[in-house]
Amino acid sequence: MIKLLGLLIVISFVMVTGCSHMGEELCAPIYLPNENAKVVSFQSGQEPEGFNGIKWETDVSALIGMKPYRKDPSYGGIDFYLKEKDTFKLGNGKLQTIQYGFWRGRFYTGVVMTEGPANFNALKEGVFIKFGEGAKPFRNKDEFLWVGKGAIMALRYDEASKCGIFYIRSDSMAKKMDKIALRP
Numbered sequence: 001m002i003k004l005l006g007l008l009i010v011i012s013f014v015m016v017t018g019c020s021h022m023g024e025e026l027c028a029p030i031y032l033p034n035e036n037a038k039v040v041s042f043q044s045g046q047e048p049e050g051f052n053g054i055k056w057e058t059d060v061s062a063l064i065g066m067k068p069y070r071k072d073p074s075y076g077g078i079d080f081y082l083k084e085k086d087t088f089k090l091g092n093g094k095l096q097t098i099q100y101g102f103w104r105g106r107f108y109t110g111v112v113m114t115e116g117p118a119n120f121n122a123l124k125e126g127v128f129i130k131f132g133e134g135a136k137p138f139r140n141k142d143e144f145l146w147v148g149k150g151a152i153m154a155l156r157y158d159e160a161s162k163c164g165i166f167y168i169r170s171d172s173m174a175k176k177m178d179k180i181a182l183r184p
Contacts, residue, residue, distance in 0.1 A: 041149075043131055056107055056151075056170035069082045075180065076104075080100065096119070101169075107170070113163060116162055120157045120164035124157075147171075148171070152174065153168045153169075
């Protein structure tokens with residue numbers, strides 16, 4: 001149980017630090033572990049093989065209407081794009097911009113950010129309906145994780161900044177990135 005909890009905490013920390021948070025630097029939060037947390041996968045048949053119609057590892061050059069948006073320096077650079085006329089809506093929240101992350105030109109992650117608790121709660125409700133309730137590794141954080149066979153997903157709200165983040169990433173791509181990062 002302690003190993004499982006440790007794994008959830010490490011995955012959560014890596015996921016949170018692996019994507020920039022709307023370009024802002026945040027202070028390191030204090031996390032209180034949830035001793036009852038268990039690894040949670042997706043509802044049966046709901047594990048994504050990509051995000052919003054883009055399959056994992058699709059080359060960005062094969063996609064139409066992608067516009068460069070930002071670059072995250074993690075893992076030698078993750079390039080984020082916006083897709084023309086593309087928005088995301090789950091629940092009753094307002095439409096949100098989707099960011100598509102590519103590592104070495106291959107699709108790695110889909111990211112949606114929200115502002116304010118009402119938009120986050122609408123997003124959270126929609127995510128729970130579609131994927132089931134995720135693991136809650138920390139007692140004092142509104143953060144949830146799903147670990148599948150090929151995808152990892154996180155949903156998190158930061159009370160201090162009033163920002164939420166939802167993302168799905170390819171587990172096989174993450175493993176490739178970790179291997180590159182660990183090389184001397």
